[in-house]
Amino acid sequence: MKILVCITHVPDTTSKINFTDSNTKFDTTGVQFIIGPYDDYALARAIELKETSGATVTVLNVGLADTEPTLRKALAIGADDAIRVNAEPTDSFFVAAQIAELAKGAGYDLILMGRESIDYNSGVVHGIVAELLGIPSISPVMKLDIDGTKAKLAREIEGGKEYLEVSLPFVAGCQEPIAEWKIPNMRGIMSARTKPLKVVEPKTVDSGVKLQKFELPPPKGSVKMIPADNVGELVNLLKNEAKVL
Amino acid sequence: MAILVFVESAEGKIKKTSIEAVAYAHALGGPVTAIALGAVDKAELEALGKYGAQKVLHAADEKLNQGVIQAYASVLEKALQDEGADILVLANSSLGTPVAARVATKIGASLASNVVDLPQTSGGFVVKRSIYTGKAFAWVELKNQKKVIGLRKNAAEIKEVGSAAQVTPYAVTLSDADFATHITSSEKATGEVLLPEANIVVSGGRGMKGPEHWGILEELAKTLHAATGCSKPVSDMGWRPHHEHVGQTGVKVAPQLYIAIGISGAIQHLAGVNSSKYIVVINKDPEAPFFKAADYGIVGDAFEIIPKLTEAIKAAK
Ligand SMILES: Cc1cc2nc3c(=O)[nH]c(=O)nc-3n(C[C@H](O)[C@H](O)[C@H](O)COP(=O)(O)OP(=O)(O)OC[C@H]3O[C@@H](n4cnc5c(N)ncnc54)[C@H](O)[C@@H]3O)c2cc1C
Ligand SMILES: Nc1ncnc2c1ncn2[C@@H]1O[C@H](COP(=O)(O)O)[C@@H](O)[C@H]1O
Numbered sequence: 331m332k333i334l335v336c337i338t339h340v341p342d343t344t345s346k347i348n349f350t351d352s353n354t355k356f357d358t359t360g361v362q363f364i365i366g367p368y369d370d371y372a373l374a375r376a377i378e379l380k381e382t383s384g385a386t387v388t389v390l391n392v393g394l395a396d397t398e399p400t401l402r403k404a405l406a407i408g409a410d411d412a413i414r415v416n417a418e419p420t421d422s423f424f425v426a427a428q429i430a431e432l433a434k435g436a437g438y439d440l441i442l443m444g445r446e447s448i449d450y451n452s453g454v455v456h457g458i459v460a461e462l463l464g465i466p467s468i469s470p471v472m473k474l475d476i477d478g479t480k481a482k483l484a485r486e487i488e489g490g491k492e493y494l495e496v497s498l499p500f501v502a503g504c505q506e507p508i509a510e511w512k513i514p515n516m517r518g519i520m521s522a523r524t525k526p527l528k529v530v531e532p533k534t535v536d537s538g539v540k541l542q543k544f545e546l547p548p549p550k551g552s553v554k555m556i557p558a559d560n561v562g563e564l565v566n567l568l569k570n571e572a573k574v575l
Numbered sequence: 576m577a578i579l580v581f582v583e584s585a586e587g588k589i590k591k592t593s594i595e596a597v598a599y600a601h602a603l604g605g606p607v608t609a610i611a612l613g614a615v616d617k618a619e620l621e622a623l624g625k626y627g628a629q630k631v632l633h634a635a636d637e638k639l640n641q642g643v644i645q646a647y648a649s650v651l652e653k654a655l656q657d658e659g660a661d662i663l664v665l666a667n668s669s670l671g672t673p674v675a676a677r678v679a680t681k682i683g684a685s686l687a688s689n690v691v692d693l694p695q696t697s698g699g700f701v702v703k704r705s706i707y708t709g710k711a712f713a714w715v716e717l718k719n720q721k722k723v724i725g726l727r728k729n730a731a732e733i734k735e736v737g738s739a740a741q742v743t744p745y746a747v748t749l750s751d752a753d754f755a756t757h758i759t760s761s762e763k764a765t766g767e768v769l770l771p772e773a774n775i776v777v778s779g780g781r782g783m784k785g786p787e788h789w790g791i792l793e794e795l796a797k798t799l800h801a802a803t804g805c806s807k808p809v810s811d812m813g814w815r816p817h818h819e820h821v822g823q824t825g826v827k828v829a830p831q832l833y834i835a836i837g838i839s840g841a842i843q844h845l846a847g848v849n850s851s852k853y854i855v856v857i858n859k860d861p862e863a864p865f866f867k868a869a870d871y872g873i874v875g876d877a878f879e880i881i882p883k884l885t886e887a888i889k890a891a892k
Contacts, residue, residue: 556871
């Protein structure tokens with residue numbers, strides 16, 4: 331079985347977000363980059379499938395050279411090889427078109443992604459890739475079991491879960507508790523250095539969207555503290571000041 | 576600029592976020608057609624007229640009672656064509672977002688999900704999206720004539736602007752390929768206020784000490800007609816179901832009021848709640864980081880404060 335895992339290179343979840351160049355560029359000062367947390371679940375499940383049924387796992391990122399340490403980390407976690415599409419991931423359609431281009435005819439049985447990236451938060455790359463390839467897409471997937479050419483999945487829906495069956499190949503956007511995040515061990519880190527990392531040039535895509543500028547939310551006003559013995563005052567404020575009751 | 580709005584329903588009722596989508600489309604200014612798939616109460620469909628739909632299409636084929644992503648995308652592609660609509664508006668959801676991705680790809684539309692406000696149209700069609708898990712926004716131009724817009728909760732204000740609409744049955748032809756995924760079963764909380772849609776959310780963290788103490792929190796939620804939520808460790812430990820977990824890696828909520836009880840306010844939790852209009856924090860530790868993100872705070876013991884708060888709200892009603 332051949333598995334493709336698409337990973338993002340995103341600011342650590344504790345990062346403060348700032349912009350430069352009159353709010354047109356992300357400010358990387360002091361920011362730590364990680365594998366997207368949802369992508370990390372996808373990767374962890376792929377590695378489990380590799381361990382249980384002998385799959386090969388390729389990781390893919392659409393990004394500039396600075397994302398290579400993130401791809402190496404995925405290799406250290408256990409992926410067999412990596413591909414980087416050498417382009418700035420400007421928007422979801424652009425990224426999805428690159429992924430579909432690479433996957434076309436490459437014979438992947440399974441394409442795993444995160445439910446969403448934590449920078450763009452689009453939640454659409456898996457759907458676009460699947461539509462471009464003419465295969466099903468399922469997201470957010472909480473459970474994924476493969477049996478021959480068929481898969482059984484659980485998908486989170488508002489207020490519950492849905493259970494599905496589908497034949498390979500398909501695209502899945504993953505989230506917890508599909509697998510436990512894996513931490514690279516020393517052997518993994520050593521072997522990652524020599525695993526293949528291929529760089530390919532992007533194809534030209536007109537995605538129909540263009541970023542104009544970023545904006546930060548207005549700063550929060552200060553909190554009004556209410557004494558614990560006067561809960562009635564809280565209700566009064568919620569009713570008459572905030573007008574939410 | 577004809578606009579099609581995909582409306583979702585649950586238990587026969589149109590979802591509030593879908594009514595917001597109709598209101599959004601109305602505010603955009605084109606003639607608005609709403610389309611619902613599967614079983615929905617007729618009166619609910621007619622009522623969409625009040626919020627701005629001139630026309631309501633109902634594809635009542637029972638195969639569409641289950642939200643199958645590819646089948647829904649095929650129906651919407653056809654409906655856009657039949658209606659001569661260039662714009663599809665829908666609410667982001669576990670069904671709406673993947674359907675939007677597929678439809679946009681089929682018709683070659685500019686796509687934006689997580690849109691939080693009406694567009695600026697003075698120089699192009701520019702929408703405001705929420706990014707970095709609620710920590711920032713991006714203004715994005717949708718350049719193609721065709722556009723697919725996915726809305727986050729509260730992107731438009733619901734107003735009564737018209738009267739009941741005529742509901743037209745919409746016939747569909749579905750292929751086997753549309754049903755390549757089989758939904759074998761589902762588990763769904765019924766009758767409860769759903770977390771992503773709720774106007775008020777009452778959320779508990781590790782400070783609640785154990786699942787056996789959720790009764791008082793549920794009582795408070797019931798009094799407020801609120802949904803219940805929790806922090807990640809609470810769902811990880813199995814105190815609460817996974818779909819109640821709020822935050823960076825869980826549900827992102829945008830209610831009028833978020834009440835956080837016994838939650839420390841880690842940045843990953845805040846990422847899921849920072850779009851709330853008002854935040855109340857109840858925590859016994861005055862140094863809890865959550866107070867910095869709150870509008871109102873009480874330092875105190877959850878087990879004393881929750882019952883008192885419930886009583887005070889009942890008294891104020
Ligand atoms: C990649 C990543 C993603 C994450 N995603 C999420 C996410 O989506 N959502 C999320 O919630 N977390 C997430 N986390 C975890 C997050 O960092 C925190 O660990 C978590 O939010 C803490 O949960 P808590 O506030 O319930 O528990 P704690 O941090 O243990 O806080 C408990 C609080 O309860 C208070 N308390 C105790 N007893 C009482 C009492 N009797 N009355 C009142 N108050 C009391 C304490 O003062 C304390 O502030 C993520 C972490 C990582 C690394
Ligand atoms: N630049 C990228 N490179 C590789 N995979 C990506 C990239 N951007 C998004 N993805 C994948 O698509 C998923 C959904 O992303 P999004 O639609 O941006 O929320 C992510 O969790 C990744 O698995």
